Amino acid sequence: MRTSIIGYPRVGGLRELKFATEKYFKGDLSADELQNTAKQIRKNQWLLQSNTGLDFIPSNDFSFYDNMLDTAVLFHIIPKRYADLKLSALDTYFAMARGYQGEAGDVKAFAMKKWFNTNYHYMVPEIDDDIEIKLVGTKPFDEFAEAKAIGIQTKPVITGAFTLLKLLRYVGNKTAEDYAEAVIRSYADLLSRLSGLGAEWVQFDEPYLVYDLTEADITLFEKLYNGILSSKKDVRILLQTYFGDVRDCYNSLLSLDFDGIGLDFMEGKETWRLVEQNGFADGKLLFAGVVNGKNIWKNQYEKTLAILDSLQSKGIDTVISTSCSLLHVPYTLKNETRLPKKYTDHFAFAEEKLAELAELKVLSERVYTQEPAFQANRALFEGRPDCNDPSVQEKVAKIRSSDFTRLPAFSEREALQKKEFALPAFPTTTIGSFPQTADVKANRTAFRKGNITESEYVAFNRRKIAECVEWQEEIGLDVLVHGEFERNDMVEYFGEQLNGYLFTEKAWVQSYGTRCVKPPLIWGDVSRSKPMTVAWSVYAQSLTDKPMKGMLTGPVTILNWSFPREDISVRESAYQIALAIRDEVLDLEANGIRVIQIDEAALREKLPLRRSDWYSEYLDWAIPAFRLVHSGVKAETQIHTHMCYSEFTDMIRAIDDMDADVITFEASRSDLLILDSLKENNFKTEVGPGVYDIHSPRVPSVEEIRAALDKMLEKISPEKLWVNPDCGLKTRGVAETTASLKNLVAAAKELRNENH
Numbered sequence: 208m209r210t211s212i213i214g215y216p217r218v219g220g221l222r223e224l225k226f227a228t229e230k231y232f233k234g235d236l237s238a239d240e241l242q243n244t245a246k247q248i249r250k251n252q253w254l255l256q257s258n259t260g261l262d263f264i265p266s267n268d269f270s271f272y273d274n275m276l277d278t279a280v281l282f283h284i285i286p287k288r289y290a291d292l293k294l295s296a297l298d299t300y301f302a303m304a305r306g307y308q309g310e311a312g313d314v315k316a317f318a319m320k321k322w323f324n325t326n327y328h329y330m331v332p333e334i335d336d337d338i339e340i341k342l343v344g345t346k347p348f349d350e351f352a353e354a355k356a357i358g359i360q361t362k363p364v365i366t367g368a369f370t371l372l373k374l375l376r377y378v379g380n381k382t383a384e385d386y387a388e389a390v391i392r393s394y395a396d397l398l399s400r401l402s403g404l405g406a407e408w409v410q411f412d413e414p415y416l417v418y419d420l421t422e423a424d425i426t427l428f429e430k431l432y433n434g435i436l437s438s439k440k441d442v443r444i445l446l447q448t449y450f451g452d453v454r455d456c457y458n459s460l461l462s463l464d465f466d467g468i469g470l471d472f473m474e475g476k477e478t479w480r481l482v483e484q485n486g487f488a489d490g491k492l493l494f495a496g497v498v499n500g501k502n503i504w505k506n507q508y509e510k511t512l513a514i515l516d517s518l519q520s521k522g523i524d525t526v527i528s529t530s531c532s533l534l535h536v537p538y539t540l541k542n543e544t545r546l547p548k549k550y551t552d553h554f555a556f557a558e559e560k561l562a563e564l565a566e567l568k569v570l571s572e573r574v575y576t577q578e579p580a581f582q583a584n585r586a587l588f589e590g591r592p593d594c595n596d597p598s599v600q601e602k603v604a605k606i607r608s609s610d611f612t613r614l615p616a617f618s619e620r621e622a623l624q625k626k627e628f629a630l631p632a633f634p635t636t637t638i639g640s641f642p643q644t645a646d647v648k649a650n651r652t653a654f655r656k657g658n659i660t661e662s663e664y665v666a667f668n669r670r671k672i673a674e675c676v677e678w679q680e681e682i683g684l685d686v687l688v689h690g691e692f693e694r695n696d697m698v699e700y701f702g703e704q705l706n707g708y709l710f711t712e713k714a715w716v717q718s719y720g721t722r723c724v725k726p727p728l729i730w731g732d733v734s735r736s737k738p739m740t741v742a743w744s745v746y747a748q749s750l751t752d753k754p755m756k757g758m759l760t761g762p763v764t765i766l767n768w769s770f771p772r773e774d775i776s777v778r779e780s781a782y783q784i785a786l787a788i789r790d791e792v793l794d795l796e797a798n799g800i801r802v803i804q805i806d807e808a809a810l811r812e813k814l815p816l817r818r819s820d821w822y823s824e825y826l827d828w829a830i831p832a833f834r835l836v837h838s839g840v841k842a843e844t845q846i847h848t849h850m851c852y853s854e855f856t857d858m859i860r861a862i863d864d865m866d867a868d869v870i871t872f873e874a875s876r877s878d879l880l881i882l883d884s885l886k887e888n889n890f891k892t893e894v895g896p897g898v899y900d901i902h903s904p905r906v907p908s909v910e911e912i913r914a915a916l917d918k919m920l921e922k923i924s925p926e927k928l929w930v931n932p933d934c935g936l937k938t939r940g941v942a943e944t945t946a947s948l949k950n951l952v953a954a955a956k957e958l959r960n961e962n963h
């Protein structure tokens with residue numbers, strides 16, 4: 208059997224690309240230097256993959272920002288407003304990714320959306336009726352040639368035509384169907400160029416196929432590939448799916464002229480059944496996704512080899528593959544020097560997964576049960592040290608159904624809180640973090656490295672908090688925050704203080720563009736031994752008469768942004784974390800914090816891709832977990848929550864069922880469709896749809912914010928509307944933050960004046 212991976216991380220093992228790109232943005236690095244960094248990363252990775260004996264080595268999985276954006280640019284999907292800036296190709300690309308404000312003009316970025324059920328975010332390319340789709344870029348060809356020049360034959364990876372058309376945002380009158388012919392031509396051109404360069408295999412990524420598909424979707428899919436495949440010559444095509452099973456189109460996949468089909472055996476609940484019941488196609492290769500591309504646990508060889516054995520016994524020509532791109536796992540365990548071996552023995556990051564593929568390849572060709580590699584692997588699954596805490600398990604077992612309900616009901620609380628806080632109409636607030644300037648990061652690093660004492664560390668943060676409170680009062684915000692200077696990351700911060708967690712030094716995973724997160728690992732049962740945030744919040748509140756929001760991360764987000772256990776259910780894990788955060792909520796309240804925000808930035812993240820699984824596999828425990836956290840507070844205590852997206856139109860009831868008092872969410876980058884459904888569903892929770900995009904450095908004008916608010920007021924009743932940015936400000940600079948927030952407050956004041 209041969210081995211394949213779908214893609215590899217690309218920010219660099221030590222985030223070299225991130226740092227270089229950010230320097231480039233600041234003007235401290237030239238475009239050539241940035242290109243060189245990128246080249247070096249690609250080269251290292253190809254060599255590494257080649258040295259482990261990987262048979263199908265991907266290329267064009269690299270990206271300066273995002274692969275969807277790369278594909279858009281490749282096929283000329285570049286709206287006029289970006290082209291009109293007349294910047295270099297690279298800067299036009301970055302303008303689409305991040306927006307641009309400068310001498311050449313002022314444009315917003317493309318929208319950004321979560322990539323299926325991951326914490327990666329892709330850019331949503333926008334297409335209008337004037338855009339002609341055609342092959343104009345050279346990235347896949349350049350990278351293929353680059354690898355070839357160092358003696359490595361690669362398999363170029365391209366977003367598939369169907370997924371591209373399904374994920375584009377159509378701003379004109381045309382729809383996906385209208386572009387089908389042009390797309391077919393463009394992909395056919397791409398194939399002929401690649402085959403001319405000597406490519407043997409090309410991988411088309413079609414994750415959209417794992418959604419619930421309509422008849423029209425399947426027709427479009429077949430039309431596209433009948434067209435594209437009719438012109439393929441020497442090059443072989445791998446149709447790669449991931450993040451689930453392809454139950455709606457399995458037979459189409461078999462009947463189309465693909466040379467290989469990639470199926471996900473990890474998240475694809477029905478993948479095995481599909482193969483079993485329908486068989487596979489003669490002459491095609493099955494790329495079996497048996498090594499999990501999302502988790503960090505070692506592969507269980509016994510299970511994997513059993514799958515491979517069965518495929519082999521069916522006579523299916525199988526390639527051992529990962530279940531999705533390794534983009535979603537960190538680079539390598541080699542960078543982890545602090546975790547004891549008794550723990551790391553159980554983990555496999557990207558590089559270690561390459562080794563697993565190599566090992567599985569060898570084992571699959573032998574009678575493996577007596578092989579040392581097999582036995583060593585089996586021993587790992589016989590039990591892990593330090594992961595059971597009976598007291599935690601008992602607490603979870605004792606949860607009663609009343610623990611999920613906060614009393615009194617919302618309307619009564621809302622009235623009480625209006626009196627309690629006496630806030631002006633359209634209250635202004637922020638989402639929590641303030642700019643993480645170099646000094647803030649340096650303070651944390653110095654403390655972590657032992658270069659300063661704890662009291663020095665605390666004193667610095669207190670000064671920052673004091674500045675931040677003063678800053679917010681000057682700006683004129685109504686509900687303040689302490690600024691989160693003590694936090695590197697909203698999940699890791701809690702993970703580090705909770706029992707049951709392990710954390711890494713360098714296990715970064717790309718979230719979007721140059722932004723990476725370092726998810727902690729849930730190793731064992733989770734509990735809290737002491738307050739985690741109370742001292743900071745209490746200090747911040749002591750500096751102001753305005754309400755200070757306590758700032759916590761909710762259990763679903765903590766879980767979704769951690770690498771989860773696989774030996775207990777996610778429900779069990781979520782409830783364990785919920786009980787720990789609940790203790791923190793009650794401690795904040797007992798210490799005089801009257802507004803508490805419990806961020807569920809990642810609530811939607813693990814929402815199953817198929818609607819039929821939404822409640823049974825997810826919402827039925829996720830929403831209760833959130834309710835468990837806040838059900839113990841007094842009526843007057845105001846519970847906020849925040850989500851990083853507005854794509855909950857279809858799950859609005861579940862969101863309202865979280866029973867928070869106020870919810871803030873992203874709205875500035877998306878169309879305001881969400882507002883219609885809030886109205887239609889009589890959404891009870893007060894709302895703060897973000898009025899500007901914090902992912903971009905541009906400063907929104909008062910008029911712009913005002914216009915956004917006016918639009919919101921068409922759908923939201925004035926007494927329910929809050930005014931806030933769409934997410935935390937940690938990635939922003941000080942100057943733009945001040946300017947943006949001043950404009951935000953000005954817009955809210957304007958509105959108040961007019962409404963009185």
Ligand code: GLN
Pocket residue numbers: 638639640691697758806808849850851934935936937
């Ligand atoms: N309170 C967090 C912050 O402001 C929320 C971050 C998020 O939603 N991702 O940084």
Ligand code: ZN
Pocket residue numbers: 638808849850851852933934935
């Ligand atoms: Zn957010």
